[in-house]
Amino acid sequence: xxxxxxxxGRGISALFFRSLRTESRSLxxxxxxxxxxxxxxxTLWIVxxxxxxxxxxxxxxxxxxxxxxxxxxxxxxxxxxxxxxxEEKEEDTLGLMTMAGISALGILLGKSTSxxxxxxxxxxxxxxxxxxxxxxxxxxxxxxASAYTSLLAYTILLANVGLLCSVACRTNRNAxxxxxxxxxxxxxxxxxxxxxxxxxxxxxxxxTANPLHNLLLTSLxxxxxxxxxxxxxxxxATGHQFIWSPQIVSNTLGGLICFLLALGLFGFVAKEPSxxxxxxxxVARRTNRHLRFFSAGRAWSLPLVWKDFFFTAGGWAGLIxxxxxxxxxxxxxxxxxxxxxxxxxYTIRWDDVTHGFQFFxxxxxxxDIALCASRVFHDEIRGQTLSSLLMLPESxxxxxxxxxxxxxxATFPGFLALAVSFCLPGGLEFLRELxxxxxxxxxxxxxxxxxxxxxxxxxxxxxxxxxxxLGTMIGTMIFTGFIMALLSIGxxxxxxxxxxGLAAVGLGLICAAxxxxxxxxxxxxxxx
Amino acid sequence: MSNAKSxxxxxxxxxxxxxxxxxxxxxxxxxxxxxxxxxSLHGFVGPNGAGKTTSLKIICTLLRxxxxxxxxxxxxxxxxxxxxxxxxxxxxxxxxxxxxxTVYEYLDFFAAAYGLSFSQRTRVIDEVLALxxxxxxxxxxxxxxxxxxxxxxxxxxxxxxxxxxxxxxxxASGLDPRARIELMEILKALRSMGKTIFISSHILSELxxxxxxxxxxxRGKVKYSxxxxxxxxxxxxxxxxxxxxxxxxxxxxxxxxxLAGVLKVEQLExxxxxxxxxxxxxxxxxxxxxxxxxxxxxISAFAEDKRHLNEAFMDLTERGVR
Numbered sequence: 001x002x003x004x005x006x007x008x009g010r011g012i013s014a015l016f017f018r019s020l021r022t023e024s025r026s027l028x029x030x031x032x033x034x035x036x037x038x039x040x041x042x043t044l045w046i047v048x049x050x051x052x053x054x055x056x057x058x059x060x061x062x063x064x065x066x067x068x069x070x071x072x073x074x075x076x077x078x079x080x081x082x083x084x085x086x087e088e089k090e091e092d093t094l095g096l097m098t099m100a101g102i103s104a105l106g107i108l109l110g111k112s113t114s115x116x117x118x119x120x121x122x123x124x125x126x127x128x129x130x131x132x133x134x135x136x137x138x139x140x141x142x143x144x145a146s147a148y149t150s151l152l153a154y155t156i157l158l159a160n161v162g163l164l165c166s167v168a169c170r171t172n173r174n175a176x177x178x179x180x181x182x183x184x185x186x187x188x189x190x191x192x193x194x195x196x197x198x199x200x201x202x203x204x205x206x207x208t209a210n211p212l213h214n215l216l217l218t219s220l221x222x223x224x225x226x227x228x229x230x231x232x233x234x235x236x237a238t239g240h241q242f243i244w245s246p247q248i249v250s251n252t253l254g255g256l257i258c259f260l261l262a263l264g265l266f267g268f269v270a271k272e273p274s275x276x277x278x279x280x281x282x283v284a285r286r287t288n289r290h291l292r293f294f295s296a297g298r299a300w301s302l303p304l305v306w307k308d309f310f311f312t313a314g315g316w317a318g319l320i321x322x323x324x325x326x327x328x329x330x331x332x333x334x335x336x337x338x339x340x341x342x343x344x345x346y347t348i349r350w351d352d353v354t355h356g357f358q359f360f361x362x363x364x365x366x367x368d369i370a371l372c373a374s375r376v377f378h379d380e381i382r383g384q385t386l387s388s389l390l391m392l393p394e395s396x397x398x399x400x401x402x403x404x405x406x407x408x409x410a411t412f413p414g415f416l417a418l419a420v421s422f423c424l425p426g427g428l429e430f431l432r433e434l435x436x437x438x439x440x441x442x443x444x445x446x447x448x449x450x451x452x453x454x455x456x457x458x459x460x461x462x463x464x465x466x467x468x469x470l471g472t473m474i475g476t477m478i479f480t481g482f483i484m485a486l487l488s489i490g491x492x493x494x495x496x497x498x499x500x501g502l503a504a505v506g507l508g509l510i511c512a513a514x515x516x517x518x519x520x521x522x523x524x525x526x527x528x
Numbered sequence: 529m530s531n532a533k534s535x536x537x538x539x540x541x542x543x544x545x546x547x548x549x550x551x552x553x554x555x556x557x558x559x560x561x562x563x564x565x566x567x568s569l570h571g572f573v574g575p576n577g578a579g580k581t582t583s584l585k586i587i588c589t590l591l592r593x594x595x596x597x598x599x600x601x602x603x604x605x606x607x608x609x610x611x612x613x614x615x616x617x618x619x620x621x622x623x624x625x626x627x628x629x630t631v632y633e634y635l636d637f638f639a640a641a642y643g644l645s646f647s648q649r650t651r652v653i654d655e656v657l658a659l660x661x662x663x664x665x666x667x668x669x670x671x672x673x674x675x676x677x678x679x680x681x682x683x684x685x686x687x688x689x690x691x692x693x694x695x696x697x698x699x700a701s702g703l704d705p706r707a708r709i710e711l712m713e714i715l716k717a718l719r720s721m722g723k724t725i726f727i728s729s730h731i732l733s734e735l736x737x738x739x740x741x742x743x744x745x746x747r748g749k750v751k752y753s754x755x756x757x758x759x760x761x762x763x764x765x766x767x768x769x770x771x772x773x774x775x776x777x778x779x780x781x782x783x784x785x786x787l788a789g790v791l792k793v794e795q796l797e798x799x800x801x802x803x804x805x806x807x808x809x810x811x812x813x814x815x816x817x818x819x820x821x822x823x824x825x826x827i828s829a830f831a832e833d834k835r836h837l838n839e840a841f842m843d844l845t846e847r848g849v850r
Contacts, residue, residue, distance in 0.1 A: 280669070
């Protein structure tokens with residue numbers, strides 16, 4: 001018995017220290033630490049510069065740091081935590097670990113705790129800085145402890161959700177995608193719960209007097225408060241005392257449940273043979289008579305366009321799904337503008353439907369293109385097919401843009417939907433109004449920046465290019481916003497607009513530089 | 529598949545002249561020079577890390593040499609990349625296949641990428657599938673194929689543009705004996721079609737049987753480049769033959785030594801076999817054989833004494849792991 005316990009402990013410690021050693025040697029982790037420190041210093045500077053504008057600079061500083069941390073942990077969740085086991089599967093080392101006699105529990109604990117430990121360390125190094133917030137005013141030490149506990153609970157949850165997805169999926173990409181999907185639910189369900197509770201209270205006049213109503217309202221309240229966003233806000237509210245909030249309890253329990261599920265699932269996946277990362281996705285085989293329309297057929301005279309249209313962007317089936325997606329979005333916007341109760345005097349405002357559609361459709365299109373961008377070059381690197389491709393009697397320029405064009409065709413429904421929306425009532429006026437706003441162009445350039453950055457990251461990273469690009473884009477937007485706020489203090493609105501225009505031009509130049517980087521990077525990758 | 533155009537002149541297909549290439553301060557190729565003649569099957573042998581793949585990548589235009597000149601069919605690999613790429617087919621040491629495609633889609637894609645028309649593609653793909661014996665698997669997903677089949681698919685891809693020169697990097701690595709033998713048969717068939725094949729491999733026995741010429745490279749330096757026959761000859765100074773006798777094996781050493789022109793005779797331990805080294809200025813092979821017949825030795829076999837390629841390889845390359 002003692003020997004088994006010792007052997008179990010040895011397995012965990014071996015994996016734990018191996019992971020720590022590997023990550024401590026990795027430049028990526030050190031850069032992340034540096035980035036986080038830079039962000040803290042930057043926030044401090046902003047607070048210092050804007051002291052006159054805010055009543056409680058300490059509270060403002062601490063809130064900024066905490067929300068940045070939450071965003072940072074979220075990004076780590078979909079990249080760092082979600083690859084913990086799937087990376088071993090991709091490298092075919094999971095079987096070796098089990099053969100070495102390390103139990104499932106040992107592997108899961110050894111692998112996941114080291115990452116959790118590293119991220120906790122990353123948060124812990126900020127603690128002395130955040131204490132500065134107390135001296136700056138507007139914050140109590142108990143609030144700092146409460147906020148850090150919330151963040152730790154959230155980190156535990158994300159680490160274990162990532163672990164579960166990593167155990168369930170065969171590849172890093174799938175695990176990362178599944179974690180992202182879960183995150184969307186985690187962040188949106190509490191918002192729906194909050195909206196539902198408000199609806200029940202105000203529209204249906206439910207009260208806590210009715211036990212059944214009370215139970216439902218309390219449950220919805222719990223769900224609404226179980227997200228990190230609301231809990232951080234509450235923890236930093238004036239007069240907050242440390243309590244075991246719904247978020248801390250539910251996130252920690254959720255983490256534990258996910259770990260147990262991962263443990264239960266591990267036995268099945270560990271027995272599977274080595275990974276087969278190929279999937280035809282939405283492309284049917286020619287031999288399938290019923291789905292022949294969705295097959296890739298014969299190569300087009302522009303073969304690279306053909307290949308990426310079908311095997312990167314989903315082909316005809318992908319095209320149809322995108323059409324349905326945009327039609328569904330329009331229907332949703334229409335439904336959201338309809339009155340909930342019968343109202344004889346109410347008429348639909350088609351302008352609002354169109355504006356709502358345009359508001360959601362263009363970032364959706366940008367995300368769709370960015371997801372294609374994350375695969376268009378990365379799949380060639382992963383499949384080691386880049387050398388064969390570069391051996392074709394074509395210039396790199398031609399190869400790169402043919403591939404991009406292939407993906408662009410598949411994302412055409414998004415462009416078409418937006419174009420149609422401009423012809424709908426209110427569509428063009430909205431565009432005309434926005435077109436004069438530098439902020440609109442700045443936002444559009446940010447979306448372009450996201451797409452380009454995803455493509456660039458996919459050339460350098462093994463996984464998580466889209467997520468990291470999204471994080472970088474959000475970071476850049478916050479940074480630009482802060483700079484704008486700083487520079488426009490005491491200045492007029494025109495200066496603010498001019499600065500936004502300048503920022504848009506700057507982002508445009510960065511996007512152009514990304515093209516050059518891709519063209520230079522491709523041949524060097526083909527040499528490997 | 530069309531036969532490669534026979535070259536009237538003896539211009540080398542590949543000319544590597546004084547090439548130097550380093551990675552992060554480590555010299556991968558150190559003044560490497562060699563040539564590959566048309567319609568030959570040229571082996572490229574060396575230990576791991578010797579510089580084989582680097583040389584191949586330079587020849588196939590994926591890598592620019594830092595110093596020196598490399599020409600393929602007279603075209604410079606740096607300045608005339610497109611011309612070179614049209615004439616060669618490169619198969620890297622990994623499969624380099626789109627695993628989510630079927631065999632037919634994969635070949636169709638590359639054929640189209642080389643600019644073949646629809647009808648040409650249909651014909652060429654049928655031909656390469658027949659040549660590689662893959663016609664029964666054309667609708668299979670590549671990911672579902674065995675390693676040997678994937679290797680064949682990769683070879684079929686190399687052939688779709690009907691290249692005159694095939695550059696194959698470790699084509700037989702990881703294949704089972706049957707798949708290896710079948711691959712070698714395909715290469716023989718391709719050579720008979722007039723293709724020049726430049727093959728990097730570790731499987732020396734098969735190279736010895738298959739190749740006309742060979743280049744041995746070690747630690748970035750060429751140790752030997754020339755005919756396979758020349759490499760395998762035992763002695764640097766005098767030719768040698770092996771005589772296998774039937775019946776009573778012992779006692780012939782002194783008789784053989786007494787023959788005029790014979791320099792050295794040794795009986796191979798435990799075998800009815802003698803190794804006879806002779807002075808080629810005093811004796812030719814016919815005379816030696818006549819002399820042996822004259823001794824009434826019961827001859828079972830008489831053949832030129834060649835080293836195994838393994839021995840030559842071990843002699844020329846240095847010990848140690850790179």
